[in-house]
Amino acid sequence: MANLPPYLFAEIDRKKEAKVAQGIDVISLGIGDPDQPTPDHIVDAMAKAIRNPANHRYPSYPGAKRYREACAQWMQNRFGVDVDADTEVLALIGSKEGIAHLFPAFVDVGDYTLVPGCGYPVYHTGGILVGGISHFMPMTEQNDFLADFESTPEDVLARAKMMFISYPNNPTSAIATTDYFESAIAFAREHDLLLIHDNAYSEIGFDGYRPPSILELPGARDVAIELFSCSKAYNMTGWRVAFATGNADAIKALATVKSNIDSGIFTAVQDAAIEAMLGPQDVVAGISDIYQRRRDLVIDALDAIGMKARKPKGTIYVWAHVPEGYDSAGFATKVLEEANVIVAPGNAYGPSGEGYIRISLATPDDRLAEAIERIKNTL
Numbered sequence: 001m002a003n004l005p006p007y008l009f010a011e012i013d014r015k016k017e018a019k020v021a022q023g024i025d026v027i028s029l030g031i032g033d034p035d036q037p038t039p040d041h042i043v044d045a046m047a048k049a050i051r052n053p054a055n056h057r058y059p060s061y062p063g064a065k066r067y068r069e070a071c072a073q074w075m076q077n078r079f080g081v082d083v084d085a086d087t088e089v090l091a092l093i094g095s096k097e098g099i100a101h102l103f104p105a106f107v108d109v110g111d112y113t114l115v116p117g118c119g120y121p122v123y124h125t126g127g128i129l130v131g132g133i134s135h136f137m138p139m140t141e142q143n144d145f146l147a148d149f150e151s152t153p154e155d156v157l158a159r160a161k162m163m164f165i166s167y168p169n170n171p172t173s174a175i176a177t178t179d180y181f182e183s184a185i186a187f188a189r190e191h192d193l194l195l196i197h198d199n200a201y202s203e204i205g206f207d208g209y210r211p212p213s214i215l216e217l218p219g220a221r222d223v224a225i226e227l228f229s230c231s232k233a234y235n236m237t238g239w240r241v242a243f244a245t246g247n248a249d250a251i252k253a254l255a256t257v258k259s260n261i262d263s264g265i266f267t268a269v270q271d272a273a274i275e276a277m278l279g280p281q282d283v284v285a286g287i288s289d290i291y292q293r294r295r296d297l298v299i300d301a302l303d304a305i306g307m308k309a310r311k312p313k314g315t316i317y318v319w320a321h322v323p324e325g326y327d328s329a330g331f332a333t334k335v336l337e338e339a340n341v342i343v344a345p346g347n348a349y350g351p352s353g354e355g356y357i358r359i360s361l362a363t364p365d366d367r368l369a370e371a372i373e374r375i376k377n378t379l
C-alpha cells in the first residue's frame with residue numbers, strides 16, 4: 001500500500017469541493033468518462049435481457065459463449081481479424097480489470113513491466129500491487145509519443161515479463177503507425193515479453209481515421225493480446241464490459257487468475273454488449289462526430305490563446321503544452337484557483353507527462369467553450 005503513488009487528483013479534488021461548497025460553478029475537463037448516454041437500442045436489449053431468468057444465475061467465467069462469439073464476429077466485421085471464440089477471447093469486467101489481473105498471471109516479485117512513460121495508471125499500479133517494478137518507456141513529442149521500448153536497459157529486459165502500449169493513446173491522444181506496431185511485436189518476440197495493446201479508443205477516430213487492431217499484423221498473436229472495451233466505443237463506462245483477445249496461452253492464464261477471483265459479468269450486461277457490437281454501428285460514427293466537433297472547438301480556442309497542442313486523430317482528449325513558466329501541477333492549480341476549471345495535470349499519468357495538461361472532450365460544447373474562455377482570462 002505504501003508503495004502506491006499518491007493520488008495526484010487528491011489536492012485538486014479538495015480544492016474543488018471547497019469551491020463547490022461556496023456555490024462556485026466549477027467546470028471539470030478532468031474526467032475521461034463520456035457525457036452522452038448509452039444508445040437506446042443497447043438499453044432496450046438490456047431491459048429485455050434482465051427479464052430472462054437464465055441471466056439471473058452465476059455468469060460463465062470466461063463469458064457466455066454467445067458473448068465470446070459476438071466478440072469474435074465484431075473482430076471480423078471491424079478489422080477482418082479471425083479469432084477463436086473459445087480459446088482467443090475472454091470477457092472482462094471492463095478492461096481495467098483485465099489489466100490489473102494480468103499482473104498476478106505474469107509478474108513475480110521483482111519482475112519488470114515496460115509501461116508507457118505516461119499512460120493509464122493501472123499499468124503501473126497493477127504491478128506495484130504484486131511487488132513488480134515498472135520501467136517507464138520515454139514518450140516525447142519528437143517520437144510522436146510512441147513509447148520508446150528500444151532504450152530499455154538490458155538488465156531490465158532480463159527481468160521483464162510484460163509490455164503495455166495503447167494507441168490511440170490516453171493521455172497524449174497520439175496514434176501509432178503500422179511500423180511502430182511491427183517493431184513492438186518484433187521486440188516482444190526477441191525479449192520474450194507478453195505485449196498488451198490496450199485499444200480502449202479503437203472506435204474514436206477523427207477525419208476518417210479508423211484505428212487498427214494490432215492483431216491485423218502478421219505474428220501479432222504469437223506474442224500479443226489486445227483489450228477492447230464497450231466503455232468509450234458505445235458510451236458504456238458504467239456497464240463494465242470488455243474483452244481480451246489474441247494469444248491463447250495468455251488468454252488462458254488470465255482466465256485462470258480471474259476464475260479464482262471474480263465470477264464473471266452479469267449475463268444480461270453481456271447480452272446488451274452483444275447488441276452494442278452486432279447491432280447498428282452508425283452510433284459509433286455519431287459518437288466520434290461529437291468529439292471531433294469538440295476537438296476543433298478546443299484546438300481553435302487554445303490556438304487563439306497561444307497554448308500549443310497537436311490536433312488529435314482520435315480519443316476523447318486534447319494534450320496541451322502548459323504555458324512558459326509553469327509545470328503541469330502548477331498550471332492545473334492556477335486554472336482551478338483562478339478560472340474554476342479542472343484540467344488533468346500531465347504528470348499524473350507518468351514522468352513523460354510533465355509539461356502538459358490533458359483536456360477531456362467528454363464535456364458539453366458550451367461548457368468546453370466557457371472553460372477555455374475562462375482559462376484565457378487568467379493568462
Ligand SMILES: *Cc1c(COP(=O)(O)O)cnc(C)c1O
Pocket residue numbers: 032093094095096097120166170198200228229230231232237240241242
Ligand atoms: C478508459 C480506459 C480504460 C478503461 O476501460 P474500462 O473498459 O472501462 O475498464 C482502459 N484503458 C484506457 C487507456 C482508458 O482510457
